[in-house]
Amino acid sequence: INRFDYDGDYGTVLNRFLIQAAIGHPLTVHGSGGQTRAFIHIQDSVRCIELALGDAPQAGDRVRIFNQMT
Numbered sequence: 001i002n003r004f005d006y007d008g009d010y011g012t013v014l015n016r017f018l019i020q021a022a023i024g025h026p027l028t029v030h031g032s033g034g035q036t037r038a039f040i041h042i043q044d045s046v047r048c049i050e051l052a053l054g055d056a057p058q059a060g061d062r063v064r065i066f067n068q069m070t
Contacts, residue, residue, distance in 0.1 A: 013037075 017027050040048075052066050 019025075020027050048066065057064060
């Protein structure tokens with residue numbers, strides 16, 4: 001199931017900004033507005049998913065967390 005979260009609690013800032021811009025609402029900046037984050041190209045993101053699926057855990061294995069930016 002694909003998701004496009006646009007709410008303030010679960011949506012990403014990019015999704016929230018896109019929705020706000022589309023409806024003509026001023027962009028909502030939380031805090032000082034100085035937070036930064038990394039962006040990853042969609043092809044790199046798909047490659048990360050492909051690598052994770054190619055090394056899928058077996059039943060009973062510990063949960064592994066993948067960070068696409070590191």
